[in-house]
Amino acid sequence: MQNRQYYLNPYQTVFQAKVTASEKSGDQYHIVLDNTIFYPEGGGQPSDSGFVDEIPVIDVYEQNGLVYHVLPELPKSNLVECRIDWQRRFYHMQHHTGQHLLSAIFFREFGYQTWGFHLSEDYSTLDITASDLPDELVKDAEIKVNRLIQADKSIKTYFISESVNLGTNLLRKEPQVDSSIRIVEISDYDAVPCCGTHLSTTGQVGLIKIMKTEKIRGMTRIYYRCGEAAFRDYQDKFETVAKLALMFSSSDQDVLARVTGELERKRELEQNYKTIKQQFLAYKAAEIVSQTESQLLVHHLGHHEDIDTAQSLAREILALGSFFVLITVGNRVLLSHNLNAEINCGLIVKNHGLPLGGRGGGKKDFAQVYFPSQTELDAFITTVKTLI
Ligand SMILES: [Zn+2]
Missing domain, CATH: 2.40.30.130 (Elongation Factor Tu (Ef-tu); domain 3)
Incomplete structure (x- = not known):
């Protein structure tokens, strides 16, 4: 070699x-x-x-x-x-050694074997043979692995040949090669065959933070960060929480409850707004109907309104009698009717809206069309008035 x-x-x-x-x-x-x-x-x-x-x-x-x-x-x-590039190598060594520590804790404390490991630029993943990993267990493992870091145990690497009796109860995994086996041993705790680069003490890992876990093919994938990557993540998250707390005039500890409460309040307000708007549209519909003698009702909604409001208003008007309703929102036009006549909203758009540069379509009782400018929209309305 x-x-x-x-x-x-x-x-x-x-x-x-x-x-x-x-x-x-x-x-x-x-x-x-x-x-x-x-x-x-x-x-x-x-x-x-x-x-x-x-x-x-x-x-x-x-x-x-x-x-x-x-x-x-x-x-x-x-x-x-x-x-x-030492910075890159040290990041690799921290995350690789961190994997040994996590694998050792999950095996020795909870009985789960490590199945896979992947080191990415910002975090690492570890797959273990647990079909389900409760949050409490993850927290417990996290505390235990950080205690292993704080214990600052020495880490030794050495080669052994097949003939040497491996007979140490520290060995977690059988070697996959039959000669020149490289063992990585965390003093008094764990040993495993491995070919990567490792730190000389557990303390140099600095810190391990599990970010999340996910179920994958009957196992659990653990996402984690070590050392400076974990610390920088803590810095970022701390800043986010501190800013949120300031925004909500709360302590860091209470900010989650405050945000949850505010979201609940927002949902209630939205529901109230929806109810009030519906009532308003019903009044509006009655007002529009009372001000006209014609079957054709044309109404222009403000630019801040949307097409959903136009649809709701049309429904409210048609509930009050037989009409042909034309409602505009910006350069968008909504057509709807419930007259006993062969009037077809979709065909009106097709025959009179599209030739004016409009885009849209619809069915007999309902259609929508959008015009590039007010000029075409006005021309379309004038034409519709001659048809109804
Ligand atoms: Zn290793």
Whole structure:
């Protein structure tokens, strides 16, 4: 196996190595080094980024036991200086080590095995063999995992061969390879075969916050953040809650009850508004009907009204007698009637509205049409008046 300096010292950020092979693939070069600090993608942990002799490393992957570094150009010398993006690596190490801690807690305290792990740019996910995970259990696990961080236990990594008796009761998962097995052990608590990069103590994880859980294929997916990502999230959420509390002249603790109360009040007001508006439209309909002798009623609603109000008003008017109603809202026209005549609202729109540039349509007793400007709308109304 090619030397893997990232196994020996995952904290090393700068390293000198020799280029032992290179292949051109399209516009890129895939180079192999005699030893590397670049972690290739694997086990749910993304690959490292950084520079080889100031040439940006686009990707790092493993194939047939070799680590390939993908570069846009070849280094000028065979002896190169490698530098990893430490901020990215440390984020990976915190979330990967955080996964070990969460997996250990869920197994040792609650009996659930880890099935999958994925590290994203802003959070990580862990799939465990729990078909249902109550909120109380999640909170309990969260407290326990943060206590494991505070205990600042040492984390060791070492290789063992198949012949060595693994017989430690700390081992949570059977190795999947049969030689050169790499074990990651949280002192006195948990051991598991793993190939990623890990922190040297649990304390460096800093903080673990579970964001949410979701059921997925009979298991539970846990979304979580570690370290600075979790802390920044706390900063953001704290600011949001503090602003809300100020807005509602409340304490942080009472703001949820205040917002819930205000939403309930809003729902009641909306319901009252709806009732009052309905009553208003009934009065309005009676007023419109009382002011005309004709079967054709034309009414212009204010620009602040909507087509739903126009429909309600039309219904109220038609409930009072036999009429042809034409109501406008802005450049929109609503037509409706209940006359015992062969008048067809849809056909009126089709034959007289569309030729004027209107868009719309409808049925015998109801239609809508929208005009680009007031001029066409006025022309349409004049035509309708000659038809009824
Ligand atoms: Zn690991």
